[in-house]
Amino acid sequence: MTPHPADRDGAVRDHAAEVEAALAVLAGDLPLPLRVAAADQVTDDDHDDDVDGDTPTARLLLRRPDHQPDHRGDGAGLGGGPRWPAPDGSLGRLWTTAEGLVVGLGAPPSGGSEAPATEPWLVAGDAAGRCLDRDVVVVLPHDGTDDGTDDGTGDDAAVEALLCGLGAGAAAARLGLERRPAPGGVPRVRVPEALLPAARRGLAASAAVHLARLVTCAPPGVATPAAVAAWARSGAEAVGATCEVLDADALRAGGYGGVLAVGAGSAAEPRLVRVRWDGRPGSSGGASGPGAPADLVVVGKGVTFDSGGLSLKSPAAMQDMRSDCAGAAAALAAVLSLAAQRAPVAVEALLPLAENLPGPGATRPGDVVRSRSGRLVQVLDTDFEGRVLLADALTDACASRPRLVVDLATLTYQAVVALGQDVGALLARDGSAAAAVLDAARRAGEPLWRLPLADRYRGQVDLGWAVRNHPLADSGRAITAALFLDAFVPPEQPWAHLDVAGPSWRGDASADGATGFGVRTLLELARALGGPPER
Structure with missing residues (x-):
């Protein structure tokens, strides 16, 4: 996590208030920093900016080192950011491209590795969650039948870990702002409808992870x-x-x-x-x-x-x-x-x-x-x-x-x-x-x-x-x-x-x-x- 010596208005941090707000979020008395919603299955070839016709939606693309999106164009990515070097898929690294926000998953775990297959999704989500300020649709880096983890973990576990990371990262980015309305509303993360239960589990877990971090820090x-x-x-x-x-x-x-x-x-x-x-x-x-x-x-x-x-x-x-x-x-x-x-x-x-x-x-x-x-x-x-x-x-x-x-x-x-x-x-x-x-x-x-x-x-x-x-x-x-x-x-x-x-x-x-x-x-x-x- 990055240091947060003061909130966005420059006021001195109130760590006790942060913990109390995190407890309220976990209990459902304050909103989570993200919402999840269903979206039609989105593939790498889809370029619709408006998934359901009511809210402009950017794209969150997850990439392995050997699966790079086309980064050509004017470089206008999420929020119109500058063009960055070509995404190389490195774990937790972020890029803005014409296609949207790209976050690296790193190389797939090798056979016999002690690294859990869902760990990269958790890390990538945490990194991406810290810069989400609008709705995004998650684009999985495969054809919908195998998440590339090579151990049978499946989409459910991967998306659950991703949403836990996204939620925890978004909460960290909003420290000191929990009791105020989010500018433009709370961002939605759209996933295929079949993965909504896993996404909700992951987002609920993110509130617990955030609380544990704040108590420790x-x-x-x-x-x-x-x-x-x-x-x-x-x-x-x-x-x-x-x-x-x-x-x-x-x-x-x-x-x-x-x-x-x-x-x-x-x-x-x-x-x-x-x-x-x-x-x-x-x-x-x-x-x-x-x-x-x-x-x-x-x-x-x-x-x-x-x-x-x-x-x-x-x-x-x-x-x-x-x-x-x-x-x-x-x-x-x-x-x-x-x-x-x-x-x-x-x-x-x-x-x-x-x-x-x-x-x-x-x-x-x-x-x-x-x-x-x-x-x-x-x-x-x-x-x-x-x-x-x-x-x-x-x-x-x-x-x-x-x-x-x-x-x-x-x-x-x-x-x-x-x-x-x-x-x-x-x-x-x-x-x-x-x-x-x-x-x-x-x-x-x-x-x-x-x-x-x-x-x-x-x-x-x-x-x-x-x-x-x-x-x-x-x-x-x-x-x-x-x-x-x-x-x-x-x-x-x-x-x-x-x-x-x-x-x-x-x-x-x-x-x-x-x-x-x-x-x-x-x-x-x-x-x-x-x-x-x-x-």
């Missing part, structure tokens, strides 16, 4: 644990979900030693938030009845700022540490979106929220704390705080024996060392849980790669009498972090751990760099567990 003085908890409560009320917030007193009474230890050095006291939605037949919305475990419980790491605590980070390493709540932001946005769509699935988001600072009362290296489960945790490095925070929430997540527990966290830099900036790490004990999450990520366009939960390293974290948060080894830390979490998940509980430290952020510390990675995977996973949402 908000300055840490704005997105405090109490503020994020208040946003969760407000959002849950708006969409008909239930929300429970435990403050510091309730955490102490409940024995949440891990959450309290991480937040002990900050004047901004920690919180634990639980948002529930149950859309199964016979349920009452947010209230899950006894004996009815959730289909999916998502635990999102919510360190609203991470200084490293007494194991202080370097100044450079601290600069973008507002991003350490990306897991909680994605979990919250996904569950609120499912509730807003009245999805026939029972889901919960558990958000342990804390600010990790070295103030008075801060946890010291060597301290031993009692977790919610009763297991002792030896804190050897206060900058390895995320796993300590997650331990208590995982204990609560597993208490009702849900069908699947997933935790989402910006947990280790070694996941980035292993997989690079673009690919998230997945670790799981059993193949079925891993397969379900990987399949959802493939459909979502969010690349994940499974790393081994190698039991041979368990001795680095499990002391018998306690679990220590630092493995005393410089390698394998993505694995040992997952092994620490594994100690708080019962053996019979299906569980998957996602380390998204790499793909959750793009750009420098001044950028609005949050990507919302994980939101679409969670939505796809919930859809697979519960069935399609009501229309």
Whole structure:
């Protein structure tokens, strides 16, 4: 995302207002930045400027490197822009041509590639969405029978990812303007009628992605644990979900030693938030009845700022540490979106929220704390705080024996060392849980790669009498972090751990760099567990 230090009138940004507006959009109280509408099947040979006879409509053409439109002519593209160099199909690049706005999809994924086939559509949509200011008709780069992804993904998945990107990009471009009428009305994106349901799903998902980005990007003085908890409560009320917030007193009474230890050095006291939605037949919305475990419980790491605590980070390493709540932001946005769509699935988001600072009362290296489960945790490095925070929430997540527990966290830099900036790490004990999450990520366009939960390293974290948060080894830390979490998940509980430290952020510390990675995977996973949402 690009930085937005001020809105279009030059006024100072109000990040809290942006989050509140995004919550209102997700709940349907404010309009989405785009609309979708049906259009007749449009091919590359069609040049009608007016598709339905009432509104001039430009064209949005998606191109691979080996499929270039004719860019000859006067160069008058969308909005009469200047003639640019010939489109080469590079992923996410934009051109204005006489035919319309061209956006590159990049080369098709090669056989065996870890890149999901829908990822280019998501990226291309995000890029194009930032400059849409009028109606467009989507021109698919094929004859209508194969989207060119080579894995059978099909038009539905591609268009859903495209509209998610378009909506999220358009929302980012309109930051600060959500409460005002859009000049000329809200642009329409026209797709073939058969693809309208997929387009609507994608546009709904874009509101969740945008919300997750804004919560993550908000300055840490704005997105405090109490503020994020208040946003969760407000959002849950708006969409008909239930929300429970435990403050510091309730955490102490409940024995949440891990959450309290991480937040002990900050004047901004920690919180634990639980948002529930149950859309199964016979349920009452947010209230899950006894004996009815959730289909999916998502635990999102919510360190609203991470200084490293007494194991202080370097100044450079601290600069973008507002991003350490990306897991909680994605979990919250996904569950609120499912509730807003009245999805026939029972889901919960558990958000342990804390600010990790070295103030008075801060946890010291060597301290031993009692977790919610009763297991002792030896804190050897206060900058390895995320796993300590997650331990208590995982204990609560597993208490009702849900069908699947997933935790989402910006947990280790070694996941980035292993997989690079673009690919998230997945670790799981059993193949079925891993397969379900990987399949959802493939459909979502969010690349994940499974790393081994190698039991041979368990001795680095499990002391018998306690679990220590630092493995005393410089390698394998993505694995040992997952092994620490594994100690708080019962053996019979299906569980998957996602380390998204790499793909959750793009750009420098001044950028609005949050990507919302994980939101679409969670939505796809919930859809697979519960069935399609009501229309």
